[in-house]
Amino acid sequence: MYFRKECGTGGTATLSGYPGTRTQDTPWEGLGCKTFTGSIALATDVAWGAFGIYDIEEITGSFVAHDSPQLKDVSFRNLRKLETLSLKNPDIGAFLDVRRLEELENLEWSQLWYSGGMGWRINITTISSFVIEETFITTLTADQDWDASYSSFRSLKTADDIRIETNPQMGTISLPELTSVTNSLIIGYNSILDHTYFPALEWAGSITLRGNGLNIHPASAARLDLPILTEVKGLFNVSDNPRMEEISLPALQKVDGAVLLEDNPTLRTIFFPSLETISGDVLIRGNNLSSFEFPALKSVGGSFTIHSLVEGFNCSNYENIRPLDIVQREAVSGTPHIRSMLNKHLGYAKLSVTT
CATH class of the missing domain: 3.80.20 (24 nucleotide stem-loop, u2 snrnp hairpin iv. U2 a'; Chain A)
Known part of the structure; x- marks a missing residue:
């Protein structure tokens, strides 16, 4: 030969x-x-x-x-x-x-x-x-x-970049021993994906879940489980997932970039019990939210915007969000609204919570 x-x-x-x-x-x-x-x-x-x-x-x-x-x-x-x-x-x-x-x-x-x-x-x-x-x-x-x-990728512990996209038969994505992703973890457009689970993941450079679950059975729901994740060093983005109902990040303490949770129409609650610091912007909109909680949040480096059209949206946890120095309360047509502005040299940082 x-x-x-x-x-x-x-x-x-x-x-x-x-x-x-x-x-x-x-x-x-x-x-x-x-x-x-x-x-x-x-x-x-x-x-x-x-x-x-x-x-x-x-x-x-x-x-x-x-x-x-x-x-x-x-x-x-x-x-x-x-x-x-x-x-x-x-x-x-x-x-x-x-x-x-x-x-x-x-x-x-x-x-x-x-x-x-x-x-x-x-x-x-x-x-x-x-x-x-x-x-x-x-x-x-x-x-x-x-x-x-045949144990496939069960032993994988560290990676620089992971991208798993457009796999129409992949219902579960799990790397059980993965502890860190240096740069980006991207999971997108997997049409029947209903469970993303990294039980050992401690930190990642950035995390993006986008466009998953389009063809999930109507009786099913999708969820993201990262039980011991403590830090995301860049962007955290969960967007355009039509069946995403649950995001579980009980240990997450710090996001060094932006937090984007957009256009997940079945996402009803957001609970980040340990999150203390977000260095970038927070944008939460296009979800079917009835409540959100950031009980440990101390600092947001950019703007904080959350929007929900659900009647009876739970505003009780707004008091826990104090990333800036001045908080002004306004009632706009009977709808709870909080806005905070702090002059930062040439510009402003804004915190707005609207329903």
């Missing part, structure tokens, strides 16, 4: 056609080296239903399989280190076996149109970029209908 003696040249080895000298499922078995220097790419005309490399423990570059519709099964049984695993539009219907993979910098899965259940085991604990988009994957953890020994 190609590059049998060289173990890589530092560039990209592109494999195409049918491996006539090997069996279809083990084209590189017996290569004889532990490290492949460079990247491996499968051409669009590969005729293998399965691809396996069983000797190599490290690929210094990437493994790329884009637009390879014949590919059903990928196996790297002894691979421990890889820079990028990039799969786009293979029709994987069996297994992605990287059971010994310990180091991976970038994961890119796009248009992964597998039929039935796919099992995989990726035991990495840290990653730079984690992207799963436009796939039919149902879960990031073990699929109970298949081999439970």
